[in-house]
Amino acid sequence: MRRKLVWALAGLLLGAxxxxxxxxxxxxxxxxxFICPFTGGxxxxxxxxxxxxxxxxxxxxxxGGYLGRPLELVARDDKSNPDEGRKIAEELVQGKKADFTxxxxxxxxxxxxxxxxxxxxxxxxxxxxxxxxxxxxFPPASSFIFRVSPRDALQAAFLVDEVQRRGLxxxxxFADKTGYGEGGLKDVERFLAQKSLKPVYVARFDLGTAxxxxxxxxAKAAGAEAIIAYTVGPEMGMLAQSRAEAGVNADLLGPWTLxxxxxxxxxxxxxxxxxxxxxxxxxxxxxxxxxxxxxxHRLRGKEPLGSLMAAAQSYDAVYLxxxxxxxxxxxxxxxxxxxxxxxxxRPYSGVVTTYDQPFSPSDHDAISANxxxxxxxxxxxxxxxxxxxxxxxxxxxxxPGAAH
Numbered sequence: 001m002r003r004k005l006v007w008a009l010a011g012l013l014l015g016a017x018x019x020x021x022x023x024x025x026x027x028x029x030x031x032x033x034f035i036c037p038f039t040g041g042x043x044x045x046x047x048x049x050x051x052x053x054x055x056x057x058x059x060x061x062x063x064g065g066y067l068g069r070p071l072e073l074v075a076r077d078d079k080s081n082p083d084e085g086r087k088i089a090e091e092l093v094q095g096k097k098a099d100f101t102x103x104x105x106x107x108x109x110x111x112x113x114x115x116x117x118x119x120x121x122x123x124x125x126x127x128x129x130x131x132x133x134x135x136x137x138f139p140p141a142s143s144f145i146f147r148v149s150p151r152d153a154l155q156a157a158f159l160v161d162e163v164q165r166r167g168l169x170x171x172x173x174f175a176d177k178t179g180y181g182e183g184g185l186k187d188v189e190r191f192l193a194q195k196s197l198k199p200v201y202v203a204r205f206d207l208g209t210a211x212x213x214x215x216x217x218x219a220k221a222a223g224a225e226a227i228i229a230y231t232v233g234p235e236m237g238m239l240a241q242s243r244a245e246a247g248v249n250a251d252l253l254g255p256w257t258l259x260x261x262x263x264x265x266x267x268x269x270x271x272x273x274x275x276x277x278x279x280x281x282x283x284x285x286x287x288x289x290x291x292x293x294x295x296x297h298r299l300r301g302k303e304p305l306g307s308l309m310a311a312a313q314s315y316d317a318v319y320l321x322x323x324x325x326x327x328x329x330x331x332x333x334x335x336x337x338x339x340x341x342x343x344x345x346r347p348y349s350g351v352v353t354t355y356d357q358p359f360s361p362s363d364h365d366a367i368s369a370n371x372x373x374x375x376x377x378x379x380x381x382x383x384x385x386x387x388x389x390x391x392x393x394x395x396x397x398x399x400p401g402a403a404h
Contacts, residue, residue, distance in 0.1 A: 029072035030065070030325065030332065032057065032318070033098030035088050035113075036105045036128065038077040041207060044233055044262040044306025046105045049128050050075060052311030053102060055292075055299050056318035066325050071318075074098050078109050085109035089116040099332035100125070102317045105310065107131025107152075108179030118144055121334035123341075125321060127314040130155065130255065131183045140364045144334050146341055148317045148352070150367040152180075152230075155255040155277040156187035158372050162253060162275070163226045164195065172201040172224035172250065174212065174239055176231040184230030184255065200224055207232070212239055216246035229254040233306070237266025244270040251275070259375055259382055261306045271377040275385050278375040279352045279367060280312045282382055285394045292351045308382075309352075316350035320358070320366075323348055347398075356398045368399045 034053055037046035053073060061070045074097055078085035085104065092098040093116050100123040104110035107129045117124040118138055126134060126147040135147050163171055173188050175181035185202070192198055201222040203215040219227060227250050229239050236258050243252060257263070258276035267274075282293065289312075296311055305311065320341070325332070327340035347356040358366035373393060374385040384390040 027065075027069045029070045030330075031072050031074050031098045032321070033092040033101030033103060034073050034075040035078050035085060035092070035101065035103030036075075036314075037080040037109075038075075040080040041234065042080040042105055042232055044260055044304075045128060045257075045310040046077075046080070046306075047303070048305055048307040048310040049105055049314040051296060051300050051303075051305070052314035053127070053318055055296055055311075056315045058299075060318070060322060066322065066330060069330070071322075078104070078106075080106050080109060082106075082109045082112040086113045086116065089113035093117060093120045093122045098122075100321060100334075100337055102127055102314065102321065104129040104134075106178075106180065107134060107183060110134055111137070111179055114138070114145060123332075123334045123337040125317045127317040128310045129180075131180060132187055133183060135364045140360075140362050143364055144338055146359060146364045146366070148313050148320065148358075148366045150256070150277065150279055150372060151365055152184050152187050152255060154367065154369050154372065156184065156228075157191045158277050158369065158374075159228050159253050159255070160188065160191040160195065162374060163228070163251075166226070166251065168225040168251065169197060170200045170223045170225045171197065172203070172219035172222065172227045173199045174203045174205070174215070174219075174227060174229045174231070176235060177204050177206055178231075180232070181230045188228055188230070205231075205235075207235060209235065209238065211245075212242040213245045216242045216248050219250070220246060220248045224248070224250045226251045226253060229258065232257050233260030233262030234266050236260065236263035237268070237271065240267035240270040240274060256307075256309055259307065259309065259377075261304060264377060264380055268380075272379070273376060275374050275376045278309055278373050278382070279371055280309050281373055281375045281384050281390075281393065282308060283384070283390060283393065285390065288349065289351055312351040316348075316352050316355070319348055319350065320344075320355060349396075354396045354398055357401075358399055366399070370400065371397045 036049045057071045057073045076088040102125045105128040110129045130152045132151045132153040175185040201219040252274040254276045324340035328336040341359045353371045376385040
């Protein structure tokens, strides 16, 4: 009965108060490692991810945890630094301080740590980082790396399709010099090539660059009709400002990071009309999303929310792991959790989507192309770019091929 209660309440604990996920004396907790940046340049979406995980853990614990065992969130700040991320991964895995881990917001940070989890057969669920290589570094059949964020290959293909949907063919690409920017550039170039196109201009830049106005003028001179940008929030805002200062009218598009609050904070009105890929857009048509946003707001109080998408995916990641625990009967060994995730025996109606057989022995990415939406900035708020998408979003999106 308790098992049914906890799973039935997944995502449905309306009005449930949230508190620190620290267990009291009692049954041994299930320790959930959590690694994301809480300070540094990516703190906006790192803290959003943390809030989503904290909300899910508090709800599960209120409903009795896993058969009386509370979940304990063992949170660590990787500071967006690959070396720090690797150090933390070793602490949690080799120091046996976590039973499984939900982690990483930055692709470059994750890439340096993947082998720590893989070599130890320690289950890692990635809630935010989108680098295509993260779930491709090891063959899925033997991999302990799973993900609930949309890989960049999906986002890049989506963006290239959108450019052509608008009847544009001359694309400039602006990508930072991190692993994230490098991977995004390669993905965009690959999908452009599939349409017999190549960028008319490419700009690479360091994080912290103050202006790209000169490069924007060069992109304009090259005839760019659309600009696809691959970088993080503050740099997205800077890039939008540089575009305005250079008098460039080319459409500005980007992956999910163009929707970060830090992008709007820096870009302001220069971001108006910019479009980006999202798995979730604020709306009032789906009750489970509306209630999640309300509960998240109560938890964060006055703390600004850097990314609804990061928070929602981290929240869903916790509940997917809870479902795996029920199938393993509480066993947290990597092999058991891996097998359970690859063969989840019931759907989970999450905030982002309905996860119906989201993983398989040959596919460790839960998000598929039909779960992506184009969003845009309008007067400082995110909206669906296409009105028809707002209607489509009310329909349950399942992964193609899932039995239902």
